[in-house]
Amino acid sequence: MKVIDNLLDEKDLDLIQNAFIYENGGLPWYFNNYVTRNVSDDPYYYFTHHFLINNEKSDWFYLLQPLLKILREADDVKHFIRVKGNMYPSTPKIVHHESHVDTPYQHRGAIFYVNTNDGLTMLEDGTKVESIQNRLLLFDPSKTHNSTSCTDAKVRVNINFNYI
Numbered sequence: 681m682k683v684i685d686n687l688l689d690e691k692d693l694d695l696i697q698n699a700f701i702y703e704n705g706g707l708p709w710y711f712n713n714y715v716t717r718n719v720s721d722d723p724y725y726y727f728t729h730h731f732l733i734n735n736e737k738s739d740w741f742y743l744l745q746p747l748l749k750i751l752r753e754a755d756d757v758k759h760f761i762r763v764k765g766n767m768y769p770s771t772p773k774i775v776h777h778e779s780h781v782d783t784p785y786q787h788r789g790a791i792f793y794v795n796t797n798d799g800l801t802m803l804e805d806g807t808k809v810e811s812i813q814n815r816l817l818l819f820d821p822s823k824t825h826n827s828t829s830c831t832d833a834k835v836r837v838n839i840n841f842n843y844i
Contacts, residue, residue, distance in 0.1 A: 681803060681807060681817070681818065681819045681820075682817075682818040682819075683809060683815060683816070683817055683818075684754070684815070684816045684818070685812065685814065685815050686814055687747075687750060687792070687814050687815065687816045688746055688747070688750075688814055689746075692746040692747075693813070693814050695743060696743055696744075696747075696794060697794060697795065697813070699740065699743055700765065700767075700794050700837050701794065701795060701835065701837055707729060707740055707743075707765070708729060708740075709727035709728065709729055709765075709767050710727060710728055710729065710730075711725065711727055712725060712726050712727065712728055713725055715768075715777040715778070715827065716777055716778040716779075716780045716826075724771070724775055724777065724829070725769070726766060726767060726768045726769065727766075727767040727769075728764055728765060728766055728767070729764070729765040729767075730762070730763075730764050730765075731743075731744055731763040731764065731765065731839075732760055732762060732763040733762050733763075733764070741763075744763065744839070747792055747816075747839065747841075748760070748763075750816075751790055751816075751841060751843070754816075754818070755788060755790065755818055755843075757788075757843045757844075758843070758844055759843060759844050760841065760842070760843045761783070761787060761842040761843055761844065762782075762840075762841075762842040763839065763840070763841050763842075764839070764840045765837070765838075765839050765840075766827070766836075766837065766838050766839070766840060767835050767836070767837050768799065768827065768828075768829050768830065768835060768836040768837075769829070769834075769835055770829065770830055770831060770832075770833060770834055770835060770836075771829040771830075771831060772831065773831065774798065774799070774800075774828050774829060774830070774831055775828060775829040776802065776826060776828050777826050777827045777828065777829075778826060779802075779804075779824045779825065779826045780824065780825070780826065781821065781822050781823065781824055781825075782821035782822065782840070782842050783821070783822060783842065784822065785822060786822050787821065787822055787842055787843065787844050788818070788819075788820065788821070788842075788843055788844065789818075789819055789820065789821030789840065789841055789842045789843065790816055790817060790818050790819070790840075790841040790843075791809075791816070791817045791819070791838050791839070791840055791841070792815070792816050792817075792838060792839040792841070793811045793812055793813055793814070793815045793816075793817075793837075793838050794813060794837040794838055794839065795811070795813050795833060795835070795836070795837050796811060796812050796813045796833070797811045797830035797832055797833035797835075797836045798810075798811070798830050798831055798832045798833075799811040799827070799828045799829060799830035799836040800827075800828045801817060801825060801826075801827060801828075801838075802825060802826045802827075802828070803819060803823070803825050804823045804824040804825060811830065811836055811838065821840075821842055
């Protein structure tokens, strides 16, 4: 696990934040009836945008070029498996979503935090990573981890990268 703060320059961060969060930013978000896989009775929901899945790129993939370049250099990325934006609505109390693995086979991953809020990423060893804008977490997503909601912002937004 490694945390890198102040990853992007202000211009690149503003571009991502404006598209992801702010009114009329344009990035389409898609409703998901539950947060973790195979938990159909999960009372919580969130929104996602798949930038890359099954080797297909969304029209918004270009926004991530500065992040992809940094990741390729920082973690020797050979191939991106999936790149997904996550938007968790605020809740009155912090909700810890079910623990999960992103895929059951060995690979690497990263989470880029788009906005600052009181939400967390919880790793298998008990490490808590705070959601601070412009922070990148490099970690093993094939090990158990979980997300949380936030209470002090309208939404918690991050980008999840899975790669080899």
